[in-house]
Amino acid sequence: MDTQSLQAFLAVAESGSFSRAAEQLHLTQPAVSKRIAALEAQIGARLFDRIGRSIGLTEAGRVLLPRARQILVMVDDSRRALGNLSHDVAGSLTLATSHHIGLHRLPPLLKAYTRAHPGVRLDLHFLDSEEAYQGVLDGELEIAVVTLAPHPDPQLEVVPIWVDRLCFVCAPDHPLAALPHPSLQALCAHDAVLPGPHTFTRGLIEARFAAAGLRLPVALSTNYLETLKMMVAIGLGWSLLPERLVAGELHELAIDHPPIHRPLGYLVHRSRTLSNAARAMLAALEQAREPAAKTAAG
Structure with missing residues (x-):
């Protein structure tokens, strides 16, 4: 198996499209199809089912996929090892x-x-x-x-x-801003805007509230912290943001609880x-x- 055919196979498998794979590899679509056909001839099995406009892996394709990744990683690894000999x-x-x-x-x-x-x-x-x-x-x-x-x-x-210290923040005119030392329970009476539910940062926050027996009242989520900052600034809810993002337009809450670090x-x-x-x-x-x-x- 040559690496170019394996690269074409991976590109089609991951994109689900011969045309998109061709764009990624800077090839024509017929060139990608030719490489896939050559690989199928080598192994004696079809790799893709083509039904209408959809493309899916056959059983042989599913077996080959992780092995193709491993082969290409090993080839790249060998190239790096040899390239390192020059010390450049x-x-x-x-x-x-x-x-x-x-x-x-x-x-x-x-x-x-x-x-x-x-x-x-x-x-x-x-x-x-x-x-x-x-x-x-x-x-x-x-x-x-x-x-x-x-x-x-x-x-x-x-x-x-x-290490980022995550600051509890809200808009200056948010009701929480009037409280000198709000508790985690007080925060839960108001909507929160936080990173997405499957992020490492959200996991840290949820764990802290769960340890206190509290459930977060999340109204909106996004993985872009700058967008969260905007949402807080216009009053859509309170949040936790890295210290570097807390600027004049946000009010940092003096929460009666140890800080959260990530x-x-x-x-x-x-x-x-x-x-x-x-x-x-x-x-x-x-x-x-x-x-x-x-x-x-x-």
């Missing part, structure tokens, strides 16, 4: 980050990194932390710089770099050979590491 910090670095970290934590670090290593082509992806986490597990991403999971997968090396950092797959470019990025991240993050890790 160059080539492509696939890095994912969340929107908040990408906007508020990484810019100075990325600026210094790209100046220090002009031979590196940075392939930067803005993803939800949970999606980036899975991307590293699947071998699609070399590094992710995201909100860290409370219980990370043992296949991953997870290193906290920063760790931010990087993760890489323990079984993956990192490129020299990735190693240089991890070194830059380690230099930016806050003392509070080291305490949290230790």
Whole structure:
């Protein structure tokens, strides 16, 4: 099996479309079809069922899918290992980050990194932390710089770099703003606007309220913290936001409860050979590491 045919197979399987796969691979649709046909001839089985406009994996396709991913990861891993022998910090670095970290934590670090290593082509992806986490597990991403999971997968090396204090906030004219030290129970009498229900940050918040025997009254959810800030500012509810986002238009509530912190950092797959470019990025991240993050890790 050649890697180009496997790449075409993965692109079609993941996109569910020969035309979209062709766009992703910068090929014509007939070229993608030819590669799939060659792969089917090699294994002696059809990989896709084509019914009308829909495309689905056959049983043979479902068996091949995880193995195709593993083969391509191993090929990439071998290329990186061989490339590292030159000790040059160059080539492509696939890095994912969340929107908040990408906007508020990484810019100075990325600026210094790209100046220090002009031979590196940075392939930067803005993803939800949970999606980036899975991307590293699947071998699609070399590094992710995201909100860290409370219980990370043992296949991953997870290193906290920063710690966000999450502030309870509301609009200055919100009824909660008149209370000197509102309790968690008092908050539950008003609508909340919070990150999505399947995010690591939402899990931290829910756990704190559940420990107090309380259920969060969530009216609206979004994974974009800047959007949450806007929702709070116009009075749609109270929320928890990183300290860096709390500005003059928001009122920080002096909650009668210990603060909630969330760790931010990087993760890489323990079984993956990192490129020299990735190693240089991890070194830059380690230099930016806050003392509070080291305490949290230790």
